[in-house]
Amino acid sequence: MPHSKPVRSMLEALRIAAGLTQLDLARATGTAQSEISKLESRGLDPDDPRLDGLAKALNRARAALLAPSIRPRLLHSFGRQVPLRSIRSHEASVMIVHAQVASLLSGVDGLPQADDKAYGLSDLSEVDPENLATLLRQNWGLFREPFIDGVALAETHGIICVRGDLQHLGVAALGSWPDGHRPLMIIDPETSPSAQRRAIAHEIGHRLLQREASGAAERAAQAFAEEFVLPASPIRAAMYVDPDGIPKQADYWGVPVIEFAKRLHDLRLLPRRRLERYVTDFADQPGSEAANSRPQTVRTAVKTRQSNGEALDRIAESAFVSPNRIS
Numbered sequence: 001m002p003h004s005k006p007v008r009s010m011l012e013a014l015r016i017a018a019g020l021t022q023l024d025l026a027r028a029t030g031t032a033q034s035e036i037s038k039l040e041s042r043g044l045d046p047d048d049p050r051l052d053g054l055a056k057a058l059n060r061a062r063a064a065l066l067a068p069s070i071r072p073r074l075l076h077s078f079g080r081q082v083p084l085r086s087i088r089s090h091e092a093s094v095m096i097v098h099a100q101v102a103s104l105l106s107g108v109d110g111l112p113q114a115d116d117k118a119y120g121l122s123d124l125s126e127v128d129p130e131n132l133a134t135l136l137r138q139n140w141g142l143f144r145e146p147f148i149d150g151v152a153l154a155e156t157h158g159i160i161c162v163r164g165d166l167q168h169l170g171v172a173a174l175g176s177w178p179d180g181h182r183p184l185m186i187i188d189p190e191t192s193p194s195a196q197r198r199a200i201a202h203e204i205g206h207r208l209l210q211r212e213a214s215g216a217a218e219r220a221a222q223a224f225a226e227e228f229v230l231p232a233s234p235i236r237a238a239m240y241v242d243p244d245g246i247p248k249q250a251d252y253w254g255v256p257v258i259e260f261a262k263r264l265h266d267l268r269l270l271p272r273r274r275l276e277r278y279v280t281d282f283a284d285q286p287g288s289e290a291a292n293s294r295p296q297t298v299r300t301a302v303k304t305r306q307s308n309g310e311a312l313d314r315i316a317e318s319a320f321v322s323p324n325r326i327s
């Protein structure tokens with residue numbers, strides 16, 4: 001599977017995010033492309049004389065260029081229809097968001113921490129994706145309950161959620177799991193709530209399964225997500241009690257009726273003929289989908305800092321975000 005070259009530094013990330021080539025940036029700052037290339041591989045010093053010129057050409061604050069670079073670690077592999085340049089441009093923006101989040105959260109105590117030991121689970125090498133999903137459901141207190149608020153659940157477990165546009169990548173949510181830094185989950189608010197939840201579960205599956213990017217890793221993450229969103233055992237029990245309660249159950253699990261019917265079919269609880277009927281009958285009335293909540297961690301951190309006497313403008317400035325994005 002083809003891979004994009006990793007983004008090496010904030011300078012490189014900011015250049016890619018600005019849609020500039022090395023040559024564009026070299027011309028804008030009156031230097032050689034080879035110089036830009038060198039700076040991108042080793043990063044900038046605070047006393048580099050080119051700093052201001054680069055910041056101006058990139059339309060960014062100096063703080064952005066000097067922020068520590070946290071290399072994104074995406075575990076999802078994209079289909080062939082997603083161009084490498086889109087993935088690379090996403091990695092660039094994720095590196096920038098990692099840096100912004102690290103700055104916004106700095107000095108704030110008491111925020112949920114990501115569990116370094118893979119969310120309280122140990123020795124996962126032998127566990128299949130479905131059992132892994134069951135274990136994580138138990139560890140996270142879901143047991144046989146529906147997984148309704150993907151954002152809240154992820155944030156409770158130390159995964160920082162941020163809204164962002166993922167349309168060019170064709171996914172509803174995408175995680176980045178850098179070693180030694182807070183994990184980040186970008187969530188596309190333009191996608192449906194149940195697609196977001198499924199994608200969040202899929203990404204967490206990747207994190208737990210820790211497999212090399214491959215088609216097999218995708219199928220495993222998908223199986224994990226299916227079981228995490230619509231767990232087989234309680235659904236089997238509910239269907240046994242009330243075989244005709246499919247719309248009601250779909251509502252209870254927070255997914256569209258057709259999605260629920262497909263899961264029943266996969267679990268061999270609904271014959272294809274009846275699945276097809278649900279697909280036709282419910283095409284125009286997908287059912288209600290419970291919304292995910294808005295990401296809170298960053299907001300809470302900023303509020304805490306403000307109540308400690310820091311000015312919003314200063315907090316925003318050092319994290320090179322506009323104040324209205326974090327207030």
Ligand SMILES: [Zn+2]
Pocket residue numbers: 075076077202206217218221
């Ligand atoms: Zn994936």
